[in-house]
Amino acid sequence: MRRLAPYTQWPVQTALLQQLYQQVADGRVPQALLWIGEPAPTLKFAEFFAGILLCTGEAAPCGHCPSCRWMAASNHPDWWLLRTEPGSQVRSEDVERLQAQLQRRSHSGGRVVYCIAGVDELHPVAANRLLKTLEEPLPSVVAMLTARSSLRVLPTLRSRCLAFSLPADPKAPWDDPLSSRLAGCWEPSSQAFAAVCSRVIQWTEDLIQGTKPPLQLAAELHELAEQPADADQQALGTADVLHLVSLCLRDLLHRVAGENTCVRLPASVKLSHLSNLTSAARLAHAIPVVLDTKARIQAHVGTALNLERMCIRLQEVFSGVHRDWRPL
Numbered sequence: 001m002r003r004l005a006p007y008t009q010w011p012v013q014t015a016l017l018q019q020l021y022q023q024v025a026d027g028r029v030p031q032a033l034l035w036i037g038e039p040a041p042t043l044k045f046a047e048f049f050a051g052i053l054l055c056t057g058e059a060a061p062c063g064h065c066p067s068c069r070w071m072a073a074s075n076h077p078d079w080w081l082l083r084t085e086p087g088s089q090v091r092s093e094d095v096e097r098l099q100a101q102l103q104r105r106s107h108s109g110g111r112v113v114y115c116i117a118g119v120d121e122l123h124p125v126a127a128n129r130l131l132k133t134l135e136e137p138l139p140s141v142v143a144m145l146t147a148r149s150s151l152r153v154l155p156t157l158r159s160r161c162l163a164f165s166l167p168a169d170p171k172a173p174w175d176d177p178l179s180s181r182l183a184g185c186w187e188p189s190s191q192a193f194a195a196v197c198s199r200v201i202q203w204t205e206d207l208i209q210g211t212k213p214p215l216q217l218a219a220e221l222h223e224l225a226e227q228p229a230d231a232d233q234q235a236l237g238t239a240d241v242l243h244l245v246s247l248c249l250r251d252l253l254h255r256v257a258g259e260n261t262c263v264r265l266p267a268s269v270k271l272s273h274l275s276n277l278t279s280a281a282r283l284a285h286a287i288p289v290v291l292d293t294k295a296r297i298q299a300h301v302g303t304a305l306n307l308e309r310m311c312i313r314l315q316e317v318f319s320g321v322h323r324d325w326r327p328l
């Protein structure tokens with residue numbers, strides 16, 4: 001097993017998934033997993049997880065190795081997906097054919113991953129067929145099943161899998177969701193999004209350390225909102241940038257509180273050194289200032305003026321920050 005990319009890059013994050021991450025990072029890959037939730041997000045996550053298991057590059061899923069490229073093109077020879085059109089069932093013959101292919105393929109030595117979607121809809125004969133496969137696992141084969149509800153999965157199947165609930169909305173772990181425009185245009189795991197987040201984090205650092213005057217901070221936010229990160233991307237817009245600033249401050253608040261699991265922005269691990277520079281009270285005060293400004297700007301009230309006022313208020317909130325930590 002190759003090294004894994006940071007957990008913060010997983011598109012879905014829950015406490016249980018973090019345990020799974022650790023388990024896989026330690027080289028203990030489960031033989032059978034059950035993803036529970038709505039069909040589209042569970043399938044998407046199954047594909048993401050298969051990509052990790054099959055990646056041959058560094059920091060899986062690396063996105064560059066032949067395996068990751070095959071996954072992206074949906075033609076990976078060691079990734080098998082069995083699903084049916086709405087209204088029909090996976091049949092016993094389908095499972096049987098898959099079993100035969102797995103037997104052949106796993107002889108080549110590499111890992112093989114398969115997914116059977118909608119096992120709660122499985123015909124009982126097909127379910128029994130599948131059960132036999134799960135009971136006699138091949139060493140290099142990882143099984144994944146998806147279901148809408150774990151209660152509707154045959155207990156004998158369920159008991160052989162490590163089960164994980166995935167949120168109905170894959171963006172849900174952001175818990176204050178990204179605006180639909182932002183979520184629609186930006187893949188949370190993409191490099192372009194990570195680049196924007198890095199700039200937001202840098203901006204937050206400058207704010208908290210008091211290294212720049214408020215008017216310069218306001219101008220930088222304006223620039224970040226107006227400039228696309230790369231040629232194929234739209235500019236973010238001020239409301240979305242402020243949303244990211246509020247997420248960044250909340251990540252920091254979680255860190256100040258000693259909690260590291262609620263990280264929402266990629267690369268916000270970089271925030272950890274900032275958590276010594278401020279307090280939970282100041283952050284709790286700052287977040288509504290940002291959200292209030294976002295609401296005003298969305299209501300089309302003077303963008304530039306509001307950004308400047310926000311930066312002045314935020315700097316008041318964080319001022320005296322150096323007195324907080326310098327042991328004088």
Ligand SMILES: [Zn+2]
Pocket residue numbers: 054055056057058060061062063064065066067068
């Ligand atoms: Zn890869």
